[in-house]
Amino acid sequence: MAEIAALAGVSKPTVSKVMNGQPGVAAGTRERVERVIAERGYVRHGAARALSAGRAGSVNLVVKEVDNAYFTEVIRGVEETLERAGLSMVLTATHDEARRHRRWMARVVEHGTDGAILVLPDEHFAHVEELRRHGIPVALVDDRGESPPGVPSVGATNFAGGFAATEHLLSLGHQRIAMVGGPPFKSTRERIAGYRTALQEAGVPPDPLLEKPGGFVAETGYEAARALLRAPDPPTAIFAGNDLQAIGVYRALYELGLHTPDDVSVVGFDDLPLARLLTPALSTVRQPVREMGALATKMLLGIIAEETLESTRVELATSLIVRESSAPPRY
Amino acid sequence: MAEIAALAGVSKPTVSKVMNGQPGVAAGTRERVERVIAERGYVRHGAARALSAGRAGSVNLVVKEVDNAYFTEVIRGVEETLERAGLSMVLTATHDEARRHRRWMARVVEHGTDGAILVLPDEHFAHVEELRRHGIPVALVDDRGESPPGVPSVGATNFAGGFAATEHLLSLGHQRIAMVGGPPFKSTRERIAGYRTALQEAGVPPDPLLEKPGGFVAETGYEAARALLRAPDPPTAIFAGNDLQAIGVYRALYELGLHTPDDVSVVGFDDLPLARLLTPALSTVRQPVREMGALATKMLLGIIAEETLESTRVELATSLIVRESSAPPRY
Numbered sequence: 001m002a003e004i005a006a007l008a009g010v011s012k013p014t015v016s017k018v019m020n021g022q023p024g025v026a027a028g029t030r031e032r033v034e035r036v037i038a039e040r041g042y043v044r045h046g047a048a049r050a051l052s053a054g055r056a057g058s059v060n061l062v063v064k065e066v067d068n069a070y071f072t073e074v075i076r077g078v079e080e081t082l083e084r085a086g087l088s089m090v091l092t093a094t095h096d097e098a099r100r101h102r103r104w105m106a107r108v109v110e111h112g113t114d115g116a117i118l119v120l121p122d123e124h125f126a127h128v129e130e131l132r133r134h135g136i137p138v139a140l141v142d143d144r145g146e147s148p149p150g151v152p153s154v155g156a157t158n159f160a161g162g163f164a165a166t167e168h169l170l171s172l173g174h175q176r177i178a179m180v181g182g183p184p185f186k187s188t189r190e191r192i193a194g195y196r197t198a199l200q201e202a203g204v205p206p207d208p209l210l211e212k213p214g215g216f217v218a219e220t221g222y223e224a225a226r227a228l229l230r231a232p233d234p235p236t237a238i239f240a241g242n243d244l245q246a247i248g249v250y251r252a253l254y255e256l257g258l259h260t261p262d263d264v265s266v267v268g269f270d271d272l273p274l275a276r277l278l279t280p281a282l283s284t285v286r287q288p289v290r291e292m293g294a295l296a297t298k299m300l301l302g303i304i305a306e307e308t309l310e311s312t313r314v315e316l317a318t319s320l321i322v323r324e325s326s327a328p329p330r331y
Numbered sequence: 332m333a334e335i336a337a338l339a340g341v342s343k344p345t346v347s348k349v350m351n352g353q354p355g356v357a358a359g360t361r362e363r364v365e366r367v368i369a370e371r372g373y374v375r376h377g378a379a380r381a382l383s384a385g386r387a388g389s390v391n392l393v394v395k396e397v398d399n400a401y402f403t404e405v406i407r408g409v410e411e412t413l414e415r416a417g418l419s420m421v422l423t424a425t426h427d428e429a430r431r432h433r434r435w436m437a438r439v440v441e442h443g444t445d446g447a448i449l450v451l452p453d454e455h456f457a458h459v460e461e462l463r464r465h466g467i468p469v470a471l472v473d474d475r476g477e478s479p480p481g482v483p484s485v486g487a488t489n490f491a492g493g494f495a496a497t498e499h500l501l502s503l504g505h506q507r508i509a510m511v512g513g514p515p516f517k518s519t520r521e522r523i524a525g526y527r528t529a530l531q532e533a534g535v536p537p538d539p540l541l542e543k544p545g546g547f548v549a550e551t552g553y554e555a556a557r558a559l560l561r562a563p564d565p566p567t568a569i570f571a572g573n574d575l576q577a578i579g580v581y582r583a584l585y586e587l588g589l590h591t592p593d594d595v596s597v598v599g600f601d602d603l604p605l606a607r608l609l610t611p612a613l614s615t616v617r618q619p620v621r622e623m624g625a626l627a628t629k630m631l632l633g634i635i636a637e638e639t640l641e642s643t644r645v646e647l648a649t650s651l652i653v654r655e656s657s658a659p660p661r662y
Contacts, residue, residue, distance in 0.1 A: 031430065034433055037437065055377065058421060058590040061637075066406075066410060067400075067407050068402055069400075072397055075397050075422070076398050079397060079422065079423070083431065086434070086438070088423070088438050089423070090389060091420055092414070092419070092420070093414075099365060102366065103417070105415065107417070107418075110388065111419065192354065218608055247608050251610055268626045273398055274605055278609075279585040297449075314631065327559045
């Protein structure tokens with residue numbers, strides 16, 4: 001540290017501050033110190049680095065796929081948090097294929113890792129158990145609400161999100177509000193429960209014909225919307241299970257020659273970056289996916305540092321984002 | 332290998348085939364062998380693994396940002412190719428910040444890597460030079476056409492793409508065709524040259540008022556389209572420099588109460604996954620971004636294996652994808 005201080009022409013406490021990511025150092029000074037550190041091959045000692053001395057210097061993030069904006073947001077949150085801690089992110093897409101998962105596990109066992117973050121995959125219980133057997137710390141981004149007990153996990157408040165979306169449409173004057181569901185996860189059931197509760201509290205009896213099942217892809221939103229809008233008593237608003245479904249709903253409306261929000265209001269779930277880019281811009285329930293990735297990473301770093309976590313299960317708040325796709329019904 | 336063969340109940344040549352990723356093994360058998368390998372902690376020896384024995388077992392991919400569908404496609408192509416070679420992918424987003432780049436370099440120097448793939452960043456000459464100084468093999472995904480000589484790089488045929496998009500609009504009967512450019516890269520100049528050449532060959536004199544500068548983000552498409560469509564002699568078609576710009580063009584048309592393609596045809600560039608999900612679905616020039624990432628990875632693996640590359644610069648073909656946003660002009 002004395003050598004770095006001498007080379008950068010600063011005091012040792014200043015070098016220490018830079019290495020530990022503490023405030024109180026001018027930007028130019030910080031940059032000079034970091035340049036010396038990088039040039040001399042010294043390595044930053046963030047809190048996590050110090051604690052993982054002699055370890056791999058990297059954390060593994062496992063997602064189902066890369067070309068899905070939901071996972072991209074998780075990746076972003078994890079990468080930024082690890083970067084700040086001086087750690088690298090090893091990214092693997094398993095496509096929920098057992099073969100790819102086994103190969104990943106073999107690589108991890110051979111080359112080592114400081115820990116793993118899984119975005120809740122299929123067969124998650126078995127995978128978490130396997131990682132623990134190898135002594136690898138693990139944390140989950142669990143948008144399903146189905147984490148094994150005792151495993152650190154981060155989710156979102158799905159009931160509140162379903163409730164807020166429905167309440168918003170009710171407040172605009174809608175009564176015939178349809179909902180497209182998702183895969184049979186706990187989180188889906190919570191969103192549907194929020195939807196039904198909001199209807200009941202407003203004195204609108206839920207109509208089973210207005211609830212459609214669906215996966216979290218555009219195609220199911222498309223199919224559900226077509227069926228709903230061709231029915232004898234169609235809805236004036238559709239609450240889609242996620243933003244990709246909402247894009248499918250847009251497509252169905254477009255093909256039927258209907259306009260959003262003039263003919264049918266649409267609300268999504270997630271607030272992926274593309275939601276605000278759509279025309280009309282999508283009203284949606286924001287799920288703080290990037291922050292969920294960041295928090296799961298912080299929990300993992302806490303475990304690696306052998307800190308005691310305040311809680312192994314944390315749910316971040318969802319919030320309604322009103323844009324252009326929701327408006328009062330036309331009647 | 333004999334032990335694995337015995338445990339899986341197959342012959343040694345079969346185990347060898349599975350380990351080397353060769354064909355001629357039934358799916359069920361392959362799975363059984365892989366399960367034994369994973370369970371016993373043995374590691375697959377793909378071609379790259381064997382050649383990188385004693386190395387890091389991973390390759391670094393450096394992109395500007397993660398939340399951009401263009402980079403997501405590169406990530407996907409690189410990850411899939413590395414996975415098949417038995418290597419892990421370490422992913423870093425630099426945001427083109429010198430500080431993040433230096434920290435990345437420090438981590439790579441400390442923990443090692445088998446090679447690095449850069450999606451052409453700012454100051455790429457200096458970064459490539461730095462990696463070479465550390466003896467780290469490097470390949471580039473270079474959509475700008477500005478790689479340093481001798482560095483393996485993969486691009487796309489930009490002139491042909493600009494020509495094809497414009498020729499398509501001309502063939503529909505458009506004469507007033509606008510183009511939104513991009514950052515001042517060689518690739519942008521090639522796309523513009525393709526656009527002008529197609530106009531000239533059709534006997535349509537290029538009109539400087541119909542060429543707008545812009546960055547590769549939605550906002551510039553929006554601004555350019557607003558200016559173009561409010562001019563005295565507006566275009567009947569807009570060729571956007573990339574798909575994100577095209578989304579901005581959609582937004583401008585929406586706000587002006589104009590319809591695509593009835594009032595104005597729109598063609599994009601890239602064919603990001605969201606292009607087909609838009610309403611109307613976007614006609615665009617496909618740039619095979621995932622394949623570019625895969626090929627850069629294969630070139631890097633070739634260098635690691637000390638093979639001789641046939642060419643250090645490869646450009647993959649662009650192709651026109653006609654969807655719903657382009658149609659004959661209304662007059």
